[in-house]
Amino acid sequence: MTKYNWGIIGPGNIARKFTAGLRQLENANLYSVVSRSKERAERFAQEYGYKKSYDDYRMFASDPQLDIVYIATPHSHHHEHSLLCLRNGKAVLCEKPFALNSIQVEEMINTARENKLFLMEALWPPFQPYYIKAAELISASYTGKVRYIISKFAFRAPYDPQARTFNPDLAGGSLLDIGIYPVIDTLRFLGKPDNIETSAVIAPTGVDESVGVLFGYNDGRGASLYSSFVNDGGICTDILCENANIILSRSRDYVQYLNVKYTNGEAEGYSYKPPAMGFHYEAAEVMKCLDEGLKESPVVPLSFSSDLINTLDRIRRKAGIIYPQEK
Ligand SMILES: NC(=O)c1ccc[n+]([C@@H]2O[C@H](COP(=O)([O-])OP(=O)(O)OC[C@H]3O[C@@H](n4cnc5c(N)ncnc54)[C@H](OP(=O)(O)O)[C@@H]3O)[C@@H](O)[C@H]2O)c1
Structure with a gap:
């Protein structure tokens, strides 16, 4: 079984719930978290069991041990944070809405495809x-x-x-x-x-x-x-x-x-x-796709996110x- 190191950008309300989902999954390692504040990152990492904490987004994203990033910042920042992670070679699961508008989403999709990386919008309903x-x-x-x-x-x-x-x-x-x-x-x-x-x-x-x-x-x-x-x-x-x-x-x-x-x-x-409010389904889907070498999910394909x-x-x-x- 391949184990994946997960990192979180934006340790707020939904990041806490999503972490409960990750905890359900044997192949998910709670690896790292980044906040705009050192203290908030450290507190979140300690409270929820993440190994590393950062207050620098670039250092977080360039960590070679990090495999998958869950983006849980406000919608206004999904585009910027997804691009940062994709450009650092990470698989990305980004909260809804994927970004502010179609122009941003198309850039995210193109970047994932050009770099042959996995990208998925974190939509809760389709997995329930x-x-x-x-x-x-x-x-x-x-x-x-x-x-x-x-x-x-x-x-x-x-x-x-x-x-x-x-x-x-x-x-x-x-x-x-x-x-x-x-x-x-x-x-x-x-x-x-x-x-x-x-x-x-x-x-x-x-x-x-x-x-x-x-x-x-x-x-x-x-x-x-x-x-x-x-x-x-x-x-x-x-x-x-x-x-x-x-x-x-x-x-x-x-x-x-x-x-x-x-x-x-x-x-x-x-x-x-569902256990963990059902957030483990989407995390499990990301790792299943990575295990199978897929760059997008058949359940939430990038074409659906575009539409x-x-x-x-x-x-x-x-x-x-x-x-x-x-x-
Ligand atoms: N799937 C679902 O069921 C579900 C449910 C709720 C929300 N969501 C989505 O998840 C995303 C986050 O929602 P949330 O309710 O978790 O938000 P939140 O708690 O208000 O914010 C998330 C975190 O983003 C960080 N952040 C980074 N840049 C920021 C900025 N410029 N202004 C404010 N915060 C910033 C903050 O952490 P630091 O200050 O520590 O950096 C904050 O704690 C949204 O896009 C929302 O649509 C999904």
């Missing part, structure tokens, strides 16, 4: 049992074709202009942070839309506090998507099919629920609480959401 089960039901034709999707991810986040959620310099706003999930679900189960309409509510900082989006498809299918930092809407995707309705929902602590109601009156449902960021760009153009870095 409830999601895999829903995809199986649809592809086995138990449900008939998907006709319409209603998907929302909404919760109240305290208003703080400096926080990652509302700060435009950190690419804040509900769409890129949580509205990405309804977009992921709709792309996964309906594909790229032909038309997009939006209705956004803009916070005083200039980022979207809520966005409603309508996807139209020329063959009559459609989707309604919603994200918000000011309404408690929960996390739920209804997939309306010819012969069934599939309801995928999850709690904010990552317990997942799948309910299927068939038009013939039958129903099935289950709930699942995802292109769609997010289209929504932002319609809604007039522009970040300071893009002006």
Whole structure:
């Protein structure tokens, strides 16, 4: 069994959860962490069991013992940090959204391909049992074709202009942070839309506090998507099919629920609480791909990440959401 040395950039909220995932995996070594602050890096390394800590991103990335980097900084920095690691020969698993816009994502993908390195966007849903089960039901034709999707991810986040959620310099706003999930679900189960309409509510900082989006498809299918930092809407995707309705929902602590109601009156449902909030699946996928010599994941291929960021760009153009870095 090949063991891989993992390093983390951005020891914050999600890095802690992801570390719990790594701990589930025998072939993952908790190797290094880098922060902008020496003290924070040392504290994180000590608390979570990483061997080395850095306060210099270049020294971290050029460590020859480091194999895979998990990028867990705010979205505004994913592009810069991914390129740094790829240019130092590391495999990269980068948090969602992959970057700010399509231009940045294409540069990341090109750099990975030119250097023959593995790159993947850290998307949680595609690896989860409830999601895999829903995809199986649809592809086995138990449900008939998907006709319409209603998907929302909404919760109240305290208003703080400096926080990652509302700060435009950190690419804040509900769409890129949580509205990405309804977009992921709709792309996964309906594909790229032909038309997009939006209705956004803009916070005083200039980022979207809520966005409603309508996807139209020329063959009559459609989707309604919603994200918000000011309404408690929960996390739920209804997939309306010819012969069934599939309801995928999850709690904010990552317990997942799948309910299927068939038009013939039958129903099935289950709930699942994955270990480590399900973050080990994506880490395991990276190492499986590396074991097999793959440069991208068949579960989250780079083409999906391209489609995802292109769609997010289209929504932002319609809604007039522009970040300071893009002006
Ligand atoms: N997959 C999921 O379920 C999930 C859930 C939540 C978040 N995420 C994604 O993970 C990323 C990080 O989210 P988070 O909630 O973990 O963020 P966070 O805790 O606010 O920040 C992560 C860390 O990034 C570092 N950082 C580096 N440059 C920074 C800068 N210029 N400003 C602020 N922080 C900076 C900070 O560490 P130092 O100050 O120590 O350098 C900070 O602790 C986001 O892109 C988000 O979309 C994914």
